[in-house]
Amino acid sequence: MAPALLDRAETQRRLEPLLARAEGADLVVLPELCATGYAFAGREEAWAGAEEVGDSRFLEFLAGRCAAHGFDVVTGFAERHGDLLGNAAVLVGAEGPVASYRKLHLFHREKLYFEPGDLGVPVIERRGMRVAMLVCFDWAFPEVWRLAALGGADLVCHPANLVLHGYAQRAVPVHAQINGYFVVTANRVGRERQLEFTGMSLIAGPRGEILAQAPDHGDHVEVVQIDLARARDKQVTPNNDLLGDRRPECYGGLTSPVEPTR
Amino acid sequence: MAPALLDRAETQRRLEPLLARAEGADLVVLPELCATGYAFAGREEAWAGAEEVGDSRFLEFLAGRCAAHGFDVVTGFAERHGDLLGNAAVLVGAEGPVASYRKLHLFHREKLYFEPGDLGVPVIERRGMRVAMLVCFDWAFPEVWRLAALGGADLVCHPANLVLHGYAQRAVPVHAQINGYFVVTANRVGRERQLEFTGMSLIAGPRGEILAQAPDHGDHVEVVQIDLARARDKQVTPNNDLLGDRRPECYGGLTSPVEPTR
Numbered sequence A, B: 001m002a003p004a005l006l007d008r009a010e011t012q013r014r015l016e017p018l019l020a021r022a023e024g025a026d027l028v029v030l031p032e033l034c035a036t037g038y039a040f041a042g043r044e045e046a047w048a049g050a051e052e053v054g055d056s057r058f059l060e061f062l063a064g065r066c067a068a069h070g071f072d073v074v075t076g077f078a079e080r081h082g083d084l085l086g087n088a089a090v091l092v093g094a095e096g097p098v099a100s101y102r103k104l105h106l107f108h109r110e111k112l113y114f115e116p117g118d119l120g121v122p123v124i125e126r127r128g129m130r131v132a133m134l135v136c137f138d139w140a141f142p143e144v145w146r147l148a149a150l151g152g153a154d155l156v157c158h159p160a161n162l163v164l165h166g167y168a169q170r171a172v173p174v175h176a177q178i179n180g181y182f183v184v185t186a187n188r189v190g191r192e193r194q195l196e197f198t199g200m201s202l203i204a205g206p207r208g209e210i211l212a213q214a215p216d217h218g219d220h221v222e223v224v225q226i227d228l229a230r231a232r233d234k235q236v237t238p239n240n241d242l243l244g245d246r247r248p249e250c251y252g253g254l255t256s257p258v259e260p261t262r
Helices: A008-021 A043-049 A057-069 A108-112 A136-140 A142-150 A167-179 A228-232 B008-021 B043-049 B057-069 B108-112 B136-140 B142-150 B167-179 B228-232
Strands: A027-029 A072-081 A084-093 A096-102 A123-126 A129-133 A155-160 A182-187 A202-204 A210-213 A235-237 B027-029 B072-081 B084-093 B096-102 B123-126 B129-133 B155-160 B182-187 B202-204 B210-213 B235-237
Touching (some): A008 A057, A027 A155, A057 A072, A057 A084, A084 A123, A084 A129, A084 A155, A136 A167, A142 A167, A142 B142, A167 A202, B008 B057, B027 B155, B043 B084, B057 B096, B072 B096, B084 B129, B096 B123, B096 B129, B136 B155, B136 B167, B167 B182, B167 B202
Parallel strands (some): A027 A072, A155 A182, B027 B072, B129 B155, B155 B182
Antiparallel strands (some): A182 A202, B072 B084, B084 B096, B123 B129, B202 B210
């Protein structure tokens, strides 16, 4: 869907019927920065739209929808924390916000107003599911997709506002496959200032298969049933396990701050 | 192409005209275990076919072809080292073997006779190119593709004997894309004992684009010209760099031997 830039009331008006169509689901995933829109002119606009997780009319609205329809929601969220701004994903239930992630890898102009994430890659147990959250450009960093798997994630919720055509939509199913879990990439559509968003939201399964894919424009709601047992069985052959076969003693270079050769 | 199981003379006979067709190339990549074939009945057969890198008639043969045609070759190679066996990739020039890699992630029955690799992911400077080598099932471990990038690789040579349909052929271009380098996956074809190999060898570029792809059967030689500068420019936007945007201080979990939650 397309949030309305800096118009929370209009965004909520758009969301309400879409969320009603997801009744029966356990978990709904919305796009990145769903509460505010994306294309801020600068830090002032971002700050004006942002809210604190513990004091947010947008998250209260979602909690109400959760209560009404019986699901939880993961939403993108411009987050004030102290004097800082984060590009967050928040898991909300009927009782309010349950858990947060702050985008570790910021894209382009986001660096002008958001702080890079400082909460790692949490995995939250919820309704028997183990859920991780990543946001948009995180798609290009295989490290965080692996950290989600090592944290036991069955499912990665991936709110996005993708502007590059097809890259993430091709990479995400491979992240799902090599980590053996489900991924929901909820990408926004529409145009905002100079930016055009690419839609093509998708749900991928543990073999990298596409379980659902939205078109590149227009609202789209799709409910897919998943079998968590498939994400917990990492066996590839009788002798191979996607995570058990890792060689962490050989991976030290991944945590070194050394600059690559140029 | 298809090596002849445990028949080095026949394999060399098959290779000779194929290599001649690659004259003019700088670097030729051959499949995994090209010197011996793959489907060993057990350790005895693997040992019988294996050679030492410094004392190998197969690598001598390739060095001769390098001298004749003016290229270097990366080949898969069953390697004796001491009393051990490795599933290696060896870079050979006209002067003989130049550098080796030993497969870090062994597939299925390979674990019955090969030792897991112990040489890390070396990056070799050769003819102005920075070359890394990975072997077959390494495709499922994003860590080693990233280590190659951090080591400065322009090009990853990936000899393979893939039996699972389509998985690696879909993942490899994504590894190329998120690491911003070239990859050559040279996969064998044909049947050997109970195994059928999937061919579809490919060359991928730094945007994940497919520069060449072989069919799923039959011999195939293709020469592709690549621009190394494209692999050295990791910029995605004026504010983003595929490697520079990493957050290694957040990636500690990748090197921990902790078992994942089940």
